[in-house]
Amino acid sequence: MKIIVAIKQVPERDARIRIDSSGKWIALDDIEFRMNESDAYALEEALLLREAHGGEVIVLSAGPERVGQTIREALAKGADRGIHILSDSLASYDALGVARLMAAAIRDEAADLILTGLQSDDLGLGQTGVILAELLAIPHSSLILKIEKTDTGIRVLRELEDGWFQQIEMPTPALLTIQSGNTRLRYATLMGIKKAKTKELRSVEAASLGVDAVPSVTLDSVALPSRQKSTQMLTGSPAEAAAKLVEKLQQEVRVL
């Protein structure tokens, strides 16, 4: 099976959120980046499928130079090669624009399976994978936890709301968006890190892909959310705060 995994580099989970001078995004200067969480699970599923059935795992990421590190990390975990869509102004594309770049970069690969994460931890659009499927004219399924190969294609396990699940049969080529949490993620070994340095990582300039960058939605500004509820903050040392809370539990919440 030839599998492409789309991986996005996002700010570290604990990153401090400070709005930058443009008012359109957060300041990135002192921020560390990592692989988007659900994309790490998508990569793991791809590696497991290759281990079971053979084939090739190709990682795809769009973004500036620094994204190369995240692609190398995926290569160190075992992906075979990488494609980097190089752009310093990815924010000027909307989800359709980014998906068009990705479609243009991988159309000739004719992969059997394309995996993306369910949703990015920064923009949280939850759309790029599904849009890519439509652009490539292939079927998709979202919120996927498990993938099995069948004689005619694949059988996937989809998560539904409130603890319900569903199996779906579909032909390949197909695109799946992967939900976090179903498997343990592997770590890159020292050997893997060494090998990654020699693996193919092809860069393509976004501008060379012939994609119309005019967005159909734009992010005008960002703002810190305002409090909906007036939270009573209990302050002091841990012991003092704990004592205050116990008093509230006794007198106001009446559960003690």
Next chain:
Amino acid sequence: MSTVLVFLEAKSDEPTRLSLEALAAGVRLAAETGSQLAAAMVGAASASGFAMLGGAAQIYAISHPLLARYTADGFTAAYAQLIAKLQPDFVLFPHSYEVRDFVPRLATRLTRVLLSDVIGFEVASGQVTADKVTFTRQLFQGKLNGHYRAASPAPVLASVQAGAFRADSPSATTATVETFTPELDAATIRTQPGEPFRAAAQTVDLGSAPLIVSVGRGIKDEANIAIVKELADALGAELAASRPICDAGWLPMERQVGSSGQTVAPKMYLAVGISGAIQHLVGMKASQCVIAINKDENAPIFEIADYGIVGDLFEVVPALTAAVRKAKG
């Protein structure tokens, strides 16, 4: 006159809560943009249940044997045909798992981008064109809000986050229901969905627990769960968790609270090291009293908390356990 079209969903022919919230958003958007409101849904039986809800003058019951079971291909084709017929300026959806699954595809077919999971909107005064409405959606799992605008002509597509709009109570006016039969071809439906099923039977019923102490990723390690368990025991509370804790196998999945886990409404919900992502909040928002312990004063959980302690849970939790034990004597 411009049109706001709201797509609704039903379970066992009853409108879902999320759909009623999307309808409420539609009522407001139509009023503020001077548009007429129409609604649509798959299935004639469910549509008649919606007719009583008011707000919409017209309800389209999308009806076709190939839509008996949800598929992205079937729903995309059917909805695209109704949009082509009605030419709405705005199309609203509840942000459900089905909507997440097919609406990005539908939007792409219309060369639009869905404004997903919006929590609010603002209409510039005196303006009615689609690009004059600003939609707010959350970024960084609720730590930041983004204000978005359509840069292309109508239709503007948006899906509405759970809990963001208050569902209206039924009004006296009754809508007319019109059947819409799309043209669908079985060969274009590429996926074969199976019957939905539930995971193994539940052995704990968090839904009826009066007190819940819930632990999140701030706990860092499986071994540390013990300190939160001690607090729960001291309070006589059930132990629950956010999803990453259950995914890691540190607590069983039946203790997971949230959109893909259990929905709870205890007298007291104490969240320890939980950031407060919307998928967690929808499962516990109805709690009578929410208490949060988190080291990040800007954690979204504080937005819905009645009481908060900003601090290191490894210090606060043991102190609280001791204080509770002392109070109980």
